[in-house]
Amino acid sequence: MKALILVGGYGTRLRPLTLSAPKPLVEFCNKPMLLHQVEALAQVGVKEIVLAVSYRAEQLEKELKAHEKKLGIKITMSHEEEPLGTAGPLALAKGILSADNEPFFVLNSDISCEFPFQEMLDFHKNHGKEGTIVVTKVEEPSKYGVVVYDDTGRIERFVEKPSVFVSNKINAGMYIFSPAILDRIELRPTSIEKEVFPFMANSGQLYAMELSGFWMDVGQPKDFLTGMCMYLTNQKQRSPERLYNGQGVHGNVLVHPSAKIGKNCRIGPNVVIGPDVVVEDGVCIKRSTILRGTTIKSHSWIESSIIGWRCQIGQWISFFFLVPTDPNRSCCLRFIFIVGDAHSNNSINDICLD
Structure with missing residues (x-):
């Protein structure tokens, strides 16, 4: 066939x-x-x-x-x-x-x-x-x-x-x-x-x-995240052994074996962490995907976001509804930047990273 x-x-x-x-x-x-x-x-x-x-x-x-x-x-x-x-x-x-x-x-x-x-x-x-x-x-x-x-x-x-x-x-x-x-x-x-x-x-x-x-x-960011949640729920029903159940996990979470998660983190619900990702101590991640090679520094909060490949996320940062992707720029925001679903697109990227 x-x-x-x-x-x-x-x-x-x-x-x-x-x-x-x-x-x-x-x-x-x-x-x-x-x-x-x-x-x-x-x-x-x-x-x-x-x-x-x-x-x-x-x-x-x-x-x-x-x-x-x-x-x-x-x-x-x-x-x-x-x-x-x-x-x-x-x-x-x-x-x-x-x-x-x-x-x-x-x-x-x-x-x-x-x-x-x-x-x-x-x-x-x-x-x-x-x-x-x-x-x-x-x-x-x-x-x-x-x-x-x-x-x-x-x-x-x-x-x-x-x-x-x-x-x-x-x-x-x-x-x-x-x-x-x-x-x-x-x-x-x-x-x-x-x-x-x-x-x-x-x-x-x-x-x-x-x-x-x-x-x-899953062809646009907000639907990508919704589809991710559905996929994880299905994995919980069909193949629960594939999901991560380490310390600090809440709900359905998928973590690549090569990823490293620090102490006192809260991960989930509905989180996917990719290969070679480093999550430092005290980080909170909810309803987000973290792609390969990204580092999230300590005490940051990531929610309803897609973090691209090899990004560097600084300490004490809060991301809501964002899609940062540039591996050559470090994010050093020190405030909560909230963008609604309707505006979760490429136009916010430069605004948030400048």
Whole structure:
């Protein structure tokens, strides 16, 4: 089996992190976002994964080639000369995806969930049509484009931001297709959601499979942290042995074995600490991710923040809703700088670090 992962975007929603690394390589819960998906695909027998890329392809290829032998898969780069949207990449990789005449997976690169690939495959084979999309439930469907389908899963229509209730299920960014779909797509910038799916639904060729468990698009900072919390809760239920239970820990916390945590710290709830991180004495960290190589000096307070690679955080600093990323600058703030969720983006970085 084969799979195509859409990684061609610039990751602007996750800046400033993506100024240092392509979005698929940003660590989510101590593993590159893309690697969560690659490992899950390998577990269901996928042997070749095509990455639809247009940005920093060399960096992606270098990082992921190391995992090919370990996982027993082949990773192929499909280079876009121009951005091809969400359908054009399928046409560009048509020769690979149709080679064995088997169903293939397609997914967005910035989603976090339990990746029910085996269930998708079984569901798709059972209905025998061209396409299956995974859908997930949302609390406020009026903010989204929703999917309307019957009791068998056959999709009837798509409704954009409905003013009255018609469905509370949205596209979760994971698909499985039969090769016949490739005949519908031209090699040009195309939206699969707007230019392909409606026609498939009208001809009875598109089905929806409901996702059980957590799901989050982690492509922007506030959702990155929400997805992290969901992931840690899932780990507590599924693999509690992976979580850290050292002194001063409260709630779900994931700590890389190479990280060092000082005395009298309060860590958690909902914290991820990456490789080679040093947390000195008396530090409090809540609902945050600390990426590789960062040092947090004593008695600092970090909450609802993403701290980038190799940062130096000084003593007695308080961070709330921040995303510092520059390894060449030390943070020496001596006051609480609070920025709400709505402003948790790259525009705050220079303000906070000057």
